[in-house]
Amino acid sequence: MAILDRINSPKDVKKLTSQELVELAQEVRQTVLHKVSNVGGHVGPNLGVTELTIALHKVFDSPVDKFVWDVSHQTYPHKILTGRKVGFTDGHFHDITPYTNQNESEHDFFTVGHTSTSIANALGLAKARDLTNGKGDRIAIIGDGSLSGGLAMEALNNAGDFDGNLIIIVNDNQMSIAENHGGLYRNLAELRATKGQAENNLFKSFGLDYKYLEEGNDLEALIALFEEVKGIDHPIVLHIHTEKGRGYLPATENKEAFHWRGAFELETGALKATPAGKSYTSIMLDYMDQKLSEGIPLVAINAAIPGIFGLKQFAAKYPERYIDAGIAEQFTITFGGAMATEGVRPIIFHNSTFLQRAYDQLWHDIAINKEPAIIIVKGGVISGSDETHQGSSAMTWISNIPNLKYLAPTSQEEFTAILDWALAQHEEPVVIQLPEHGVESRTTVLTDFSESTYQLEKAGEKVALLALGGLYSHGEKVAAELAEKGIHPTLVNPLFINDLDEDFLDKLTENHEVIVTLEDGILDGGFGQKVASFLGKYDVKVLNYGAKREFNDSVPVSELYDRYHLTPELMAADILKLLK
Incomplete structure (x- = not known):
């Protein structure tokens, strides 16, 4: 009988012998690998903390002792040990969420999918415990990559003033999503090299107690360390050196590729x-290569996610023109914007779900100062992601920041035309929303994007379809559906997310009964509502299509499109009903 068959809660872990714990670690790894190889997921982070997780549950008493996982992309072993192992078996892979979720288990305390949050969360729980005479240890588990986030530094600073129980585990596997960048990692390397004895110690500088463990995948050593600090009466950092991807050779040999991986052959x-x-990212790489050969002073900047944009290839070719700031989205915006004021042409790459962490920098630093940086946004679409990585809000909040141009190309030709214009102008920041429905090719005539100018693609009657960005092809399909019913609509490529072509809209009202907007994001505060607001003074009906303002946890895109009536058939039916 497998050891794991006997584990249904953390209490069962406490009954195991030292040898059984070692066997359990191997079984947990096999269980994780079975799931991620079939449906994809985080590989290396979970394999690396297997022993650490088992030791935590062996020594501490969850949920009285509260474990707060940073990002929580390394919580599969924790889930397996806390009654959710069925989610790792065939037919049940999607029964559990990919991150911690307090609605899923009493052993989880927050829904978390972004970095650098654990220390602040654990400190908040610790302070509340002391104010209410509560019980239990409060334990933050943060990866070394997440330490570069500003929130982690703020929390460490405040933890230095705390006078109660708080255990901060720094899981040091020498990696973020990709390799680590920044000065603090030199200190971590120094601490590893000296077994924690280096005089220069980042954590002690915050006033925190500190212990180092070199063998972070050794169960006996981990258990001994945790037993030593259990119930401690002050904040302490446990700096634990682990191996990302441990136990699976492909994951240890290629740590970045196996941070998160799609379904793969286990062998x-x-x-x-x-x-x-x-893809648009490959088009972007070719474009930057060309512009550098022309002498354009271009710099590519990103925050720890080079793989999403293929930037490793660019970095290898132009190391002096590439900056990975680590998990520091705010920094990339302010830093890149400042570079733009000195004539350098920064192109800042962000995933929509992470860019929201830099809202104030976009508003206060880039926009107020009209710094002509270029920001590429990926993932700002209606998707089937979990709720912590839902990027569909981008068009609502970015489009309401003054002093920037926000554009949604529909084709590779428009994309490069926008880039050409953005690099040539020096008046304002430019945000470009990447389409996410495949690369399409169209003839573009617009080369100047300084003024909002909608593109009339096909003139028609009664109905006007304003199909934005990646959903332009949807607009074409809706037009075809209507044509089959005898209605030949006008088809428009708006291009501009945050600025209206008021003259164009004014003329549309002269010979159209219904004006329809399509956008690949949340409706509230987005493109369609801006159009509808402007058209309120006209005798015309307006239909807005996009997503509701709601969190969706791993709902298939097809289901969301049905829910929002974003399929061509449903949209055409709505339009015909309104015309009647």
Whole structure:
């Protein structure tokens, strides 16, 4: 009988012998690998903390002792040990969420999918415990990569003033999503090299107690360390050196590729799906290569996610023109914007879900100062992601910041035309929303984007379809559906997310009964509502299509499109009903 068959709660872990704990670690790894190889997921982070997680549950008493996981992309072993192992079996992979979720288990305390939050959360729980005479240790588990986030530094600073029980575990595997960047990692390296004895100690400088463990995948050593600090009466940092991807050779040999990976062949680690061909990120890489050859002073900047944009290839070719700031989204915006004021042309790459962490920097630093940086946004679409990585809000909040141009190309030609214009102008920041429905090709005539100018693609009657960005092809399909019913609509490519072509809209009202907007994001505060607000003074009906303002946890895109009536068939039916 497998050891794991006997584990249904943390109490069962406490009954195991030292040898059984070692066997359990191997079984937990096999269980994690079974799931992620079939449906994809975080590989290396989970494999690296297997022993650490088992030791935590062996020594501490969850949920009285509260474990707060940073990002929580390393919590699969924790979930397996806390009554959720069924979620790692065939037919049940999607029964559990990919991150911690307090609605899923009493052993989780926050829904978390972004970095650098654990210390602040754990400190908040610790302070509340002391104010209410509560019980139990409060334990933050944070990866070394997450330490570069400003919130982690703020929390460490405040933890230095705390006078109660707080245990901060720094899981040091020498990696973020990709390699680590920044001065603090030199100190971590110095601490590793001296077994924690270096005079220069980041954590002690905050006034925190400190202990180092070199063998962070050794169960006996981990258990001894945790037993030593259990019930401690002051904040302490446990700096634990682990191996990312431990126990699976492909994951240790290629740590970045196996941070998160799509479904793969377990024997070799090779992806099961064939990688897509041409993409907007590959077009972007070719474009930057060309511009550098022309002498454009271009710099690519990102915050710890080079793989999403293929920037490793660019970095290898132009190391002096590439900056990975680590998990520090705020910094990339302020830093890049300042570079733009000195004539350098920064292109700042962000995933929509992470860019929201830099809202104030976009508003206060980039926009107020009209710094001509270029910001590329990926993932700002209606998707089937979990709720912590839902990027569909981008168009609502970015489009309401003054002094910037926010554009949604529909094709590779428009994309490069926008880039050409953005690099040539020096008046304002430019945000470009990447389409996410495949690379399309269209003839573009617009080369100057300084003024909002909608593109009339096909003139028609009664109905006007304003299909924005990646949903332009949806607009074409809706037009075809209506044509089959005898209605030949006008088709418009708006291009501009935050600025209206008021003259164009004014003329549309002269010979159209219904004006329809399509956008790949949340409606409230977005493009469609801006159009509808402007058209309120006219005798015309307006239909806005996009997402509701709600969190969706891993709901298939097809289901969301049905819910929001974003399929061509449903939209056409709505339009015909309104015309009647």
